[in-house]
Amino acid sequence: MSLAQRVLLTWVFTLVFLIMLVLKLDGKVQWNWFLIFLPVWVFDGILILMLAIKMAGRCKPGYDPRNGSPDLRLRAWYLAAMLLKLGFCLTLCAKLEKLADVKLTFVCIPLWTVLLGALVELGLNIFPERREA
Amino acid sequence: MLFSLRELVQWLGFATFELFLHLLALLVFSMLVALRTDMFTPTLSWWLVFVPLFAADGLSTYFTAIVSIRLYQENEKRLAVLRLLWVLTVLSLKLVCEVLLCQKLAEQEQARDLWFGLIVSPLFILLQLLMIRACRVN
Numbered sequence: 178m179s180l181a182q183r184v185l186l187t188w189v190f191t192l193v194f195l196i197m198l199v200l201k202l203d204g205k206v207q208w209n210w211f212l213i214f215l216p217v218w219v220f221d222g223i224l225i226l227m228l229a230i231k232m233a234g235r236c237k238p239g240y241d242p243r244n245g246s247p248d249l250r251l252r253a254w255y256l257a258a259m260l261l262k263l264g265f266c267l268t269l270c271a272k273l274e275k276l277a278d279v280k281l282t283f284v285c286i287p288l289w290t291v292l293l294g295a296l297v298e299l300g301l302n303i304f305p306e307r308r309e310a
Numbered sequence: 311m312l313f314s315l316r317e318l319v320q321w322l323g324f325a326t327f328e329l330f331l332h333l334l335a336l337l338v339f340s341m342l343v344a345l346r347t348d349m350f351t352p353t354l355s356w357w358l359v360f361v362p363l364f365a366a367d368g369l370s371t372y373f374t375a376i377v378s379i380r381l382y383q384e385n386e387k388r389l390a391v392l393r394l395l396w397v398l399t400v401l402s403l404k405l406v407c408e409v410l411l412c413q414k415l416a417e418q419e420q421a422r423d424l425w426f427g428l429i430v431s432p433l434f435i436l437l438q439l440l441m442i443r444a445c446r447v448n
Contacts (some may be wrong), residue, residue: 183312184321184444192437195430202426224312255311299330302315304338309421 190220210273261287323396328370335366356416403432
């Protein structure tokens with residue numbers, strides 16, 4: 178996928194989600210919170226599928242791991258991050274729908290894990306010389 | 311994941327350090343929101359909860375000003391002005407959205423006329439701008 182296609186995909190799902198969120202928050206629609214998060218589920222589903230296919234591609238016979246693609250550990254982290262984000266959205270929806278009486282702190286733990294992981298990854302990119310040490 | 315860091319930096323027009331700063335602010339902000347909601351601490355006002363986001367915007371503006379001045383001194387005048395304009399536009403739209411949301415949460419009774427469509431409208435403008443920029447970068 179080219180950059181424009183990926184941006185368009187992200188843009189469409191973000192726009193639809195924002196519109197649905199605003200309608201719900203302003204009380205214009207009385208939909209279920211799980212329905213409001215539908216663009217998030219679909220987008221995350223597409224991303225997880227793409228990641229799983231790329232990871233499965235490494236299992237093909239004759240695959241050369243030196244072809245410049247990110248290593249398996251990085252892909253595994255991306256997959257874990259996606260699942261954590263999905264877990265956060267699911268528990269948040271359950272809390273908003275009053276299906277579960279969970280404290281927001283516990284709901285946010287997967288989100289904080291993802292954010293910490295992203296911060297570490299960005300930090301390693303800001304100081305690359307320390308990565309080699 | 312979907313975008314490499316290089317693509318994100320190109321598309322959003324922010325340096326890696328600035329992205330780091332905004333992510334860190336988001337992390338602290340989400341922790342304060344959880345603290346405010348779960349502990350029912352009345353001393354923690356919504357304006358205080360939003361401080362990490364405001365601080366990140368301020369620091370990002372400062373960083374951008376310095377980078378733009380350096381670029382200007384190195385005779386990259388066009389690049390300096392374009393970068394400054396883009397980052398200031400994005401940050402001001404983000405700041406307007408944050409201030410409106412904070413006002414809505416802090417003064418729920420007085421800000422009843424402030425509907426969420428209005429609060430999120432800077433984000434809608436930002437989305438359009440990001441799409442236009444993506445076409446240019448591509």
